[in-house]
Amino acid sequence: MWRIGYVPEDLREQELVSVGGVTRRGALKALGAGVGGFALWPYLSDEGARAFARIQQSQAPPTLRFLTPAQYKDLDALAEAIIPADRHSPGARAARVADYIDLLLSESDEETQATWTDGLSEVDRLSRERFQASFALLNAAQTTELLTEMSKHERDPQSGLEKFFKTTKEATVRGYYTSEIGIHKELGYKGNQHLPEFVGCKTVDGEPCPHCGQKP
Amino acid sequence: MEETRKLASSIHPGSGAWDVIIVGSGAAGGMAAFQLATAGVKVLLLEAGRMIDGQKEYRTMEWPYASLRRGRLPEGERPIAVAEYNMYDRPYGNHPEFAPYKKLMSYAGSTFTRNWVVNEKEHPTTGTPFAWVRARILGGKTNFWGRGALRYGPLEFKAASHDGYDVDWPISYEDVKPYYDRVDELLGCSGTKEGLMQVPDGIFQRPSKLNCVEVHFKRAIAKLDRHYIPGRAGVTTDGVLSKYRARCMGRGRCGRGCDLNASFHSPTALIYPARDSGHLTVRPQSIVSEVLFDEATNKAAGVRVIDGVSRDVMDFKARVVILGAGALESTRILLNSRSRRYPNGLGNSSGVLGCYLSEHLMGIGGSGYIPIRKGTAPTLDDGRPVAPYVPRFRNLTDRHPRFIRGYHFQGGGGCAEYPAMAHEIEGFGSAFKEQVREWYPAPISLGGFGEVLPRKENRVLLDPEVKDAWGIPVLRFDYRFGDNEMKMVEDMAEQIEEMLTVAGAENIQVRREPLPPGWSIHEIGTARMGEDPKTSVTDKFCRLHDVSNVYLADAAPFVSGGTQNTTWSILAMCWRTMDFLKEEMKRGDI
Numbered sequence: 001m002w003r004i005g006y007v008p009e010d011l012r013e014q015e016l017v018s019v020g021g022v023t024r025r026g027a028l029k030a031l032g033a034g035v036g037g038f039a040l041w042p043y044l045s046d047e048g049a050r051a052f053a054r055i056q057q058s059q060a061p062p063t064l065r066f067l068t069p070a071q072y073k074d075l076d077a078l079a080e081a082i083i084p085a086d087r088h089s090p091g092a093r094a095a096r097v098a099d100y101i102d103l104l105l106s107e108s109d110e111e112t113q114a115t116w117t118d119g120l121s122e123v124d125r126l127s128r129e130r131f132q133a134s135f136a137l138l139n140a141a142q143t144t145e146l147l148t149e150m151s152k153h154e155r156d157p158q159s160g161l162e163k164f165f166k167t168t169k170e171a172t173v174r175g176y177y178t179s180e181i182g183i184h185k186e187l188g189y190k191g192n193q194h195l196p197e198f199v200g201c202k203t204v205d206g207e208p209c210p211h212c213g214q215k216p
Numbered sequence: 217m218e219e220t221r222k223l224a225s226s227i228h229p230g231s232g233a234w235d236v237i238i239v240g241s242g243a244a245g246g247m248a249a250f251q252l253a254t255a256g257v258k259v260l261l262l263e264a265g266r267m268i269d270g271q272k273e274y275r276t277m278e279w280p281y282a283s284l285r286r287g288r289l290p291e292g293e294r295p296i297a298v299a300e301y302n303m304y305d306r307p308y309g310n311h312p313e314f315a316p317y318k319k320l321m322s323y324a325g326s327t328f329t330r331n332w333v334v335n336e337k338e339h340p341t342t343g344t345p346f347a348w349v350r351a352r353i354l355g356g357k358t359n360f361w362g363r364g365a366l367r368y369g370p371l372e373f374k375a376a377s378h379d380g381y382d383v384d385w386p387i388s389y390e391d392v393k394p395y396y397d398r399v400d401e402l403l404g405c406s407g408t409k410e411g412l413m414q415v416p417d418g419i420f421q422r423p424s425k426l427n428c429v430e431v432h433f434k435r436a437i438a439k440l441d442r443h444y445i446p447g448r449a450g451v452t453t454d455g456v457l458s459k460y461r462a463r464c465m466g467r468g469r470c471g472r473g474c475d476l477n478a479s480f481h482s483p484t485a486l487i488y489p490a491r492d493s494g495h496l497t498v499r500p501q502s503i504v505s506e507v508l509f510d511e512a513t514n515k516a517a518g519v520r521v522i523d524g525v526s527r528d529v530m531d532f533k534a535r536v537v538i539l540g541a542g543a544l545e546s547t548r549i550l551l552n553s554r555s556r557r558y559p560n561g562l563g564n565s566s567g568v569l570g571c572y573l574s575e576h577l578m579g580i581g582g583s584g585y586i587p588i589r590k591g592t593a594p595t596l597d598d599g600r601p602v603a604p605y606v607p608r609f610r611n612l613t614d615r616h617p618r619f620i621r622g623y624h625f626q627g628g629g630g631c632a633e634y635p636a637m638a639h640e641i642e643g644f645g646s647a648f649k650e651q652v653r654e655w656y657p658a659p660i661s662l663g664g665f666g667e668v669l670p671r672k673e674n675r676v677l678l679d680p681e682v683k684d685a686w687g688i689p690v691l692r693f694d695y696r697f698g699d700n701e702m703k704m705v706e707d708m709a710e711q712i713e714e715m716l717t718v719a720g721a722e723n724i725q726v727r728r729e730p731l732p733p734g735w736s737i738h739e740i741g742t743a744r745m746g747e748d749p750k751t752s753v754t755d756k757f758c759r760l761h762d763v764s765n766v767y768l769a770d771a772a773p774f775v776s777g778g779t780q781n782t783t784w785s786i787l788a789m790c791w792r793t794m795d796f797l798k799e800e801m802k803r804g805d806i
Contacts, residue, residue, distance in 0.1 A: 016389060031418075079647065081385040081644060082644040082645070082648070083644075083648070083649055084645055084646055084649075086649065088646075088649065088650075088653075089649075091649075119471075127725040131766065144645070147644050147645075151642070151643065151644060154642045154643075155642070169644070170639065173638045173639060175640060177634055177635055177652075178281060179281050180279070180281045183279070183280070183281070183633060185593060186649065186653070187631075187635060187652075187653065187656060188593075188594045189594065189631065189632075189633050190280070190594060190595065190596035190599075190631070191467065191468045191469075191596055191597075191598050191599045191631075191632075191633055192277055192467055192468060192469060192599075192633070193467065194465040194466070195466040195467075195596075195599060196466075197422070197466060198424060198425055198466040198596070198599050198600040199425070199449060199595070199596060200424075200425025200426055200427050200428055200600075201425070201427050201428040201430070201431040202429065203431050204425045204426055209428060209431075211428050211589070211592055211593065211595050211657075212428035212429075212431070212432070212588045212589055212592065213588060214428065214431055214432060214588065216434075
């Protein structure tokens with residue numbers, strides 16, 4: 001018998017009903033549940049959300065909730081290497097992406113937490129093996145060397161490190177492009193303001209469009 | 217909640233006298249209340265959930281960096297249902313992987329609309345899976361609906377005459393057209409006149425223009441003889457006469473509830489004005505378990521209510537009962553209204569109550585990037601209530617060899633708050649950032665809505681054992697997509713791929729898997745209308761054949777639903793039904 005209302009954990013033990021060729025598991029998988037771990041991440045509590053808003057607004061030092069200071073430094077360096085500050089805009093460090101991941105991990109299940117702690121120790125091991133230093137202390141060339149290896153099979157990651165790169169990148173992309181820096185400084189998103197009218201493509205008004213070059 | 221409790225406890229049997237009881241406060245209940253109360257009829261409106269103050273609860277303009285929930289809601293908060301729904305709210309749900317689920321995500325797995333939908337653990341269903349979205353709150357799902365305001369046309373009302381399948385509606389487009397017109401004028405509808413027979417024009421306010429990638433797509437698919445037109449939205453863009461509503465200000469983010477009330481939401485558009493007439497009483501926390509039946513007169517006597525807070529059971533009496541709880545919920549109430557005379561449920565002497573459940577099949581769609589916007593400066597592309605749409609193009613004048621009826625595609629593109637394409641771009645570093653910026657204005661994505669054929673065997677029954685948290689039997693679903701739908705799915709996938717190809721889109725991705733049943737939230741039928749009481753539940757004025765003082769105001773009487781979103785038809789049909797009821801009351805027939 002099928003019943004809606006089970007939490008994901010219960011679903012795994014459910015007999016999965018096929019719906020027009022899609023199993024429930026298939027539907028879950030399509031969502032990344034249990035795949036990247038993201039769909040199983042908790043929402044932040046109100047307090048957590050407010051705390052993060054404050055973290056982003058201020059230049060205050062991190063208040064770690066889950067990661068150790070060493071793990072935080074490595075993760076911060078990793079996120080910054082994925083989305084760095086450049087001439088165009090500040091990067092993941094300024095957007096406090098590592099703080100955001102720490103906050104989420106503090107409200108995550110053990111499985112998700114383990115994914116990250118294991119991944120970070122893999123990165124640490126590789127970094128010390130090759131350069132006798134923690135990841136956070138590597139120079140730009142060394143960082144690039146390691147990331148190039150870790151991202152080799154980004155579409156279909158094989159090794160633990162490759163999978164961890166993808167997990168970290170997903171989280172970094174989310175954290176960065178939902179931050180004030182990502183939305184406004186990097187992308188220059190124009191929405192969420194009161195406007196007398198939605199403009200659209202100028203060709204709609206019978207003029208050549210400066211944005212896309214289409215003629216009326 | 218406090219206000220809700222006070223209000224509920226102040227209203228009890230004997231605290232007033234009402235001519236009409238309305239169950240539900242969404243599009244159907246709201247319109248019924250508005251039509252009757254403003255005509256001086258004493259109305260008691262029963263809402264199963266709490267009151268809502270949109271000014272406080274709609275968080276329309278909150279930036280994501282001020283609200284960072286993802287995945288699961290905190291303990292004690294309610295996402296919508298099982299894990300599939302338990303998803304990121306916009307903009308997090310814009311990852312291409314999640315695109316097909318966006319609608320529900322932005323509805324109910326969302327930070328912005330949390331605790332508006334029922335807790336599925338208290339409201340289980342049994343049988344085949346069905347994603348049944350229920351919002352027990354004043355205004356119901358209109359607080360976060362998708363705003364698609366499309367009319368059924370001759371092709372829907374006379375579908376059987378067109379292709380020989382099933383039966384026509386007992387009424388025609390001409391019967392309903394004046395009511396669609398009135399709904400457009402009362403509530404405001406944004407759109408463009410196109411002169412298309414498959415989706416009749418309305419009385420439109422300023423449309424949502426197409427942005428650059430969409431203009432390109434429109435011109436491309438015109439070569440295939442396909443239209444791509446501004447979406448039609450139940451949103452006032454030029455304003456309407458109402459002290460509760462302001463016009464659209466192009467902010468986007470409409471699915472969280474519009475705090476300007478430019479979008480149609482039942483409380484501000486219908487219920488508050490109805491209450492201002494002095495003839496409407498709203499009682500929240502009122503869970504209706506059954507319609508009371510008087511054997512002596514063969515009429516409904518009122519309804520039985522379980523108070524959602526105190527759990528007190530009380531019977532409210534009235535001359536007329538109108539069910540507008542949503543097609544499936546209204547049918548559930550009728551099935552549960554068992555008497556000696558109607559042991560299988562009130563209005564079910566035909567045995568077809570619960571049968572012919574229909575909706576729209578979703579999940580098939582495609583996405584890609586339109587090269588002309590590659591590397592251009594960002595523009596505002598999403599500050600509007602609705603994306604454009606490709607009206608139905610199958611089985612209009614020709615006959616498709618593999619399936620009957622049709623489907624449409626909705627969707628658009630351009631710059632959005634969250635750059636979903638970033639998840640598709642490989643690499644890291646400045647080069648990665650740059651590539652995200654380059655592609656940011658270029659994506660386009662469309663999703664299909666296909667008609668599910670009304671079939672007698674697609675039905676709901678009361679579960680003989682399982683009850684909800686209030687002891688009311690839950691619905692058991694027996695509902696599956698059939699052969700016609702599956703053939704249609706193949707064609708939908710082929711056609712969206714072809715359209716994106718013709719548009720020169722890069723990196724085309726096509727989703728070919730349907731989403732689970734119920735995903736469209738466009739459920740119709742289960743108490744279908746017809747001339748013959750042996751094969752239908754209501755007459756053409758949505759009144760039960762069996763009992764002359766019970767009306768259905770929602771989509772339960774609908775015979776078939778084409779590809780169009782349902783809400784505008786619920787509003788128009790309900791207005792028509794209320795006009796009929798008012799005439800009956802004037803004549804003293806009821």
